[in-house]
Amino acid sequence: MAENPFFAPSALPYALPNFGEIREEHYLPAFERGMADQLREVEAIAGDPAPATFANTIEALERSGQILKRTATAFFSIASSDATDGIRKIETEISPRLTKHGDAIHLNRALYRRIKQVTTETPEEAWLLEKYRVDFVRAGADLSESEQERLKGLNEELTRIATAFPQNLLTASTASALVVQDVKELDGLSASTVKAIEKDGTYTLPLLNFTNQPALAELTDRRTRRRLYELSVNRAPENFDLAVKLATLRAERAALLGYPNHAAYSVADQTAKTTEAVEEMLGKLVGPAMANARREAELLSEEAGFPIEAWDWSFYAEKVRKARYDFDSSELRPYFELDRVLRDGVFHAAGELYGITFTDRDDLAGYHPDVRVFEVFNADGSALGLFLFDPYARPTKRGGAWMNNLVDQSHLFGDLPVVMNNLNITKPAEGPTLLTFDEVNTAFHEFGHALHGLFSDVRFPRVSGTEVPRDFVEYPSQVNEMWATWPSVLANFAKHHETGEPVPAELLEKMRAAEKFNQGFATVEYLAAALLDWAWHKLAAGETVENAETFETAALERAGIAFDLVRSRYRTNYFAHIFSGGLGSYSAGYYSYIWSEVLDAESVEWFKENGGLLRGNGDHFRSTLLSVGGSKDALEAFRDFRGRDPRIEPLLERRGLA
Numbered sequence: 001m002a003e004n005p006f007f008a009p010s011a012l013p014y015a016l017p018n019f020g021e022i023r024e025e026h027y028l029p030a031f032e033r034g035m036a037d038q039l040r041e042v043e044a045i046a047g048d049p050a051p052a053t054f055a056n057t058i059e060a061l062e063r064s065g066q067i068l069k070r071t072a073t074a075f076f077s078i079a080s081s082d083a084t085d086g087i088r089k090i091e092t093e094i095s096p097r098l099t100k101h102g103d104a105i106h107l108n109r110a111l112y113r114r115i116k117q118v119t120t121e122t123p124e125e126a127w128l129l130e131k132y133r134v135d136f137v138r139a140g141a142d143l144s145e146s147e148q149e150r151l152k153g154l155n156e157e158l159t160r161i162a163t164a165f166p167q168n169l170l171t172a173s174t175a176s177a178l179v180v181q182d183v184k185e186l187d188g189l190s191a192s193t194v195k196a197i198e199k200d201g202t203y204t205l206p207l208l209n210f211t212n213q214p215a216l217a218e219l220t221d222r223r224t225r226r227r228l229y230e231l232s233v234n235r236a237p238e239n240f241d242l243a244v245k246l247a248t249l250r251a252e253r254a255a256l257l258g259y260p261n262h263a264a265y266s267v268a269d270q271t272a273k274t275t276e277a278v279e280e281m282l283g284k285l286v287g288p289a290m291a292n293a294r295r296e297a298e299l300l301s302e303e304a305g306f307p308i309e310a311w312d313w314s315f316y317a318e319k320v321r322k323a324r325y326d327f328d329s330s331e332l333r334p335y336f337e338l339d340r341v342l343r344d345g346v347f348h349a350a351g352e353l354y355g356i357t358f359t360d361r362d363d364l365a366g367y368h369p370d371v372r373v374f375e376v377f378n379a380d381g382s383a384l385g386l387f388l389f390d391p392y393a394r395p396t397k398r399g400g401a402w403m404n405n406l407v408d409q410s411h412l413f414g415d416l417p418v419v420m421n422n423l424n425i426t427k428p429a430e431g432p433t434l435l436t437f438d439e440v441n442t443a444f445h446e447f448g449h450a451l452h453g454l455f456s457d458v459r460f461p462r463v464s465g466t467e468v469p470r471d472f473v474e475y476p477s478q479v480n481e482m483w484a485t486w487p488s489v490l491a492n493f494a495k496h497h498e499t500g501e502p503v504p505a506e507l508l509e510k511m512r513a514a515e516k517f518n519q520g521f522a523t524v525e526y527l528a529a530a531l532l533d534w535a536w537h538k539l540a541a542g543e544t545v546e547n548a549e550t551f552e553t554a555a556l557e558r559a560g561i562a563f564d565l566v567r568s569r570y571r572t573n574y575f576a577h578i579f580s581g582g583l584g585s586y587s588a589g590y591y592s593y594i595w596s597e598v599l600d601a602e603s604v605e606w607f608k609e610n611g612g613l614l615r616g617n618g619d620h621f622r623s624t625l626l627s628v629g630g631s632k633d634a635l636e637a638f639r640d641f642r643g644r645d646p647r648i649e650p651l652l653e654r655r656g657l658a
């Protein structure tokens with residue numbers, strides 16, 4: 001095991017993990033040595049006879065656990081993007097042990113005493129010290145010995161269940177897939193899709209991670225649509241019980257830590273701060289959104305000639321879009337070729353705004369042949385970091401799209417960032433990869449997160465890049481979506497993959513007009529998920545749930561968002577955002593997307609008021625907001641950028657809820 005690549009820093013440029021050398025059998029020994037090393041380092045900090053200082057306590061903690069960090073960063077990236085059976089076994093084994101390890105540090109009384117004795121000299125130090133203090137209190141540092149024992153038990157059990165939940169989903173995406181023998185039942189799907197899902201005369205359409213499967217917009221056979229929809233909403237039924245267990249254990253943990261419920265615990269260190277603030281915000285949106293969705297439903301039933309059901313919605317929405325707006329979204333696909341979208345769209349917009357440039361680094365490898373590596377440079381030619389791009393869906397990849405860091409930027413270590421984006425685009429059997437407009441938008445969104453990581457310019461890893469409150473982190477990525485439809489950007493990337501012809505102006509006009517349509521659906525689908533998450537995490541300790549599905553229905557009724565035709569974007573059984581990912585998930589945090597969108601809508605307005613896609617605007621956004629990461633108060637950074645507190649009006653306007 002002398003060659004374990006995690007034992008020494010990677011020698012590759014930017015300390016990119018050496019995926020070519022990393023084998024599955026390296027992970028466990030590296031985790032074990034990493035945890036042991038860090039515990040020794042922490043013991044030394046806690047037992048230091050010298051008086052506690054910022055340098056010998058907080059900074060020393062920031063420096064600790066290097067092997068563990070390298071190992072965990074690479075491992076969890078793989079566990080999301082390419083989770084083979086071997087990786088999943090390791091994840092199941094290591095996750096509870098990592099939780100135990102975290103508890104061993106946070107519940108170390110001597111260490112906590114020293115943290116409380118530290119004094120600071122700069123605002124940056126004071127901010128970081130306070131973060132550490134809050135982390136320790138929220139992890140149970142102030143509890144009695146016996147309470148801490150109970151907490152450790154809860155944490156371990158929570159981690160175990162939250163690891164099983166997404167693993168069940170990964171299995172269900174194919175286990176509950178729509179399987180068809182007679183290709184006629186798939187009428188409406190494109191020839192390339194049909195070809196890509198065919199094997200030995202059987203057609204298998206895997207489930208994507210949300211309720212409303214995209215194929216529902218295309219399948220002409222109503223029975224097939226219904227089957228697909230029901231497979232989607234009923235997948236992984238064993239997860240209902242896991243959800244109940246997670247929610248009740250979280251309630252118990254919150255009570256132990258002095259909070260009335262997990263939601264209160266969860267928002268206390270967010271920008272929202274209180275459950276009331278979240279409820280006030282969501283409450284403002286429910287009524288108008290439901291009214292919009294009901295109006296849309298009437299229109300769709302009129303178009304169908306019968307009262308539509310949930311599995312008909314997308315199909316008739318697409319028809320109305322064609323009839324009313326003369327717009328067929330599939331007409332756009334030939335203009336959205338993946339490589340062009342990335343280089344001439346996503347990279348181009350970032351180049352215009354921030355002056356950055358990208359170079360292919362085909363000499364550097366990811367963990368899978370489909371992963372591409374780019375080196376990113378500032379306008380002055382100085383190195384900024386690496387960007388890895390993993391666009392395609394595969395059976396070993398979890399659903400959705402996300403950004404993660406492989407190396408955190410920090411001046412403490414002199415590290416430049418290595419960040420990556422994952423998408424879930426179906427790889428065509430042959431020929432170019434053509435995207436839907438949603439997928440284009442997602443590519444811009446995820447790159448917004450990537451920029452937040454790449455532009456990080458802070459001293460300490462703990463506050464690097466996207467290490468900001470969860471109800472703030474979606475904001476920069478949402479802002480970056482605006483450039484997907486910015487005329488000069490769109491003109492630059494939306495070219496026909498065969499002819500190179502630009503996308504016809506009238507098609508774009510129609511797309512813009514049609515974009516406003518179906519907003520009721522989108523908002524209700526989202527709000528239902530946010531309010532479902534909220535209901536699960538408002539449980540008080542000791543409250544029991546007999547039946548998860550009954551609970552779900554009642555919760556949505558109570559919140560005024562129950563609507564048979566538009567169900568939650570995620571039902572309880574596949575709500576991975578809130579029931580997976582150990583302790584760092586989006587539990588009681590799904591509201592964050594619309595919370596962040598308030599800031600997003602404000603910022604889009606600012607860019608437009610100031611001339612849009614201009615280098616000066618980009619530089620202002622970068623210096624005030626993107627580069628500071630979590631090194632200062634998030635709303636203060638927003639005020640530095642916008643020059644005022646956020647207002648909700650631009651969001652209401654945008655969503656048609658004003």
Ligand SMILES: [Zn+2]
Pocket residue numbers: 445446449474477
């Ligand atoms: Zn995001």
